[in-house]
Amino acid sequence: MRPQASIFTPILIAASLILFLSFVIRSSFGVFQIPIAADLGWFRSEFSLALAIQNLAWGLGTPIFGAIAERFGDKRAILLGTLLYSAGLCLSAFAISPFQHQWLEIFVGLGIAGTGFGVVLGVVGRSAAPEQRSLALGLTTAAGSMGQVFGPPFAQYLLNWMHWSSVFLVFSGMILLCLICLPFLRSDYKASKEELEETLSSIISRALRDPSYIMIFIGFFSCGFQLGFMTAHFPAFVTEICASIDANGLLAKFGITTTAALGAVALGVIGVFNIFGTISAGVLGNRFQKKYLLAFIYAGRTLISTWFILVPMTPFSVLVFSVVMGSLWLATVPLTSGLVAYLFGLRYMGTLYGLVFFSHQLGSFLGVWLGGFMHDVFGSYTTVWWVGIGTGLISTLIHLPISEKPRPAPASVAT
Secondary structure (H helix, E strand, C coil): CCCCCCCCCHHHHHHHHHHHHHHHHHCCHHHHHHHHHHHHCCCHHHHHHHHHHHHHHHHHHHHHHHHHHHHHCHHHHHHHHHHHHHHHHHHHCCCCCHHHHHHHHHHHHHHHHHCCHHHHHHHHHHHCCHHHHHHHHHHHHHHHHHHHHHHHHHHHHHHCCCCHHHHHHHHHHHHHHHHHHHHHCCCCCCCCHHHHHCCHHHHHHHHHCCHHHHHHHHHHHHHHHHHHHHHHHHHHHHHHHCCCCCCCCCHHHHCCCCHHHHHHHHHHHHHHHHHHHHHHHHHHHCCCCHHHHHHHHHHHHHHHHHHHHHCCCCHHHHHHHHHHHHHHCCCHHHHHHHHHHHHHCCCCHHHHHHHHHHHHHHHHHHHHHHHHHHHHHHCCCHHHHHHHHHHHHHHHHHCCCCCCCCCCCCHHHHC
16 A cells, blocks of 8 residues: 655645744734834724725735736745735835825735735645645644744734834845745646636636535635734733733743733734644544534634623633634634635635635724724724624524535536
C-alpha cells in the first residue's frame, strides 16, 4: 500500500505564513481604536467607519482577487495584494482626518483580500489530496489564528513605545515579508476536462441559482458581523466595562494590570483557542456533514454571547468568553470553503468562495460601523451585541436544509 503523502508541503507552509502575517496586522486594528480617537480627537464612529470600509473593501476584493488568481496565477494575485496592503498602511500613518483614513482603508482592505482566505485557501485546496483537503484548509486557517494570537498584544506593546502612526509604518514593512513565500506556491493541480470546459460566468450563474449556495451566502453574514464587531470593538468594550483588575492578582503576574491590556490579551486568547477550533473543524469536516458542523458552531456562538452580556463583566468572564468564542472563531472558514469546493469543484473555488466571503465582509462592515455608531448614540455596545446574537441564530437555522451533494457541470457544458 502506497504511504500517504505528508500534509505539511511547502505550499501549505508558505500559504500559512502569508495568512499569519496578514492576520497579525488585520487582527490588531481594534487596539488602535482608543489611541487614534484620543490623539486626533475623533468620534468612535469615525475610526469605526474606516475599519468598516476596510472590511467592505476586503469583501469586494476577495472574489476579484480570486478571479485574478484563476486567470493570471496565484503568485501575481498575492503580489498585488501585498503591495496594496503595504501602501495602504504606509499612507494611513500620515492620515490626520477621518476622511483620509477612511478612503485609505480601501487599499488596506484590498490588500487583505489579496493575502487572505479567498486566494490562499484556493491555493491550498487545489494542492491538497482529497482525503486531506479539509484538514489542510483547517491548518492554514489556524495559521491566521496564530496571527491573531500575536497581533493585538504585539500592537499594544509597540504602542507603549511609539506613536500609533509609527506602528502603522512597522506593519507596512512587515507585510512585505509575504513576498519571500511566493516562490513556494507551486501547485500540481490539473483541472478535469469538465472543469476546463466550463467558463467562470457559467459556474457563477449555476451557483447563484442554487438554493444551497444562497443559504451558505446568507449564513456567512453573521460570522462576519460577529467577528468584525469584536475585532474592532472588543478591546475598547473590555476597557470601558470590565471591573478594575486586582494589581496583586493572578493576571498581574502575567503583566495584565489594566483593562486595556486585558482587552488586547483577550483577542490573543481568542486566537490561541481558534487554532484548536479551526484544526478540529478541519478534522471533523472530513468525517461529518459540514452543514451540521456549521450549524453547531453558530449555535455555540449565540449561546456564549448571550451568557457574556447577561452576566456581570469581570476578568474571569472575559477570559471564559474568549476561550469559548475562540474555539468557534474561524472554525467556520475551513468548513465553508470546503463546502463550496465540495459542491462546485476546485477550479473556481477562489471566486465562488470569494462571493460567499463578500457576505461575510458585508456583515463585518455593519458590525464594525454599527458598533461605533451605536456607542456614540447610546454610550454602550449592548444593542450591537443583541443584533449579533440574532444573526447568529438565523445562521444556525439556515444551514440545516443545505443539500450537501456535488454539483457536476451540466452535460451541455462538458461536451
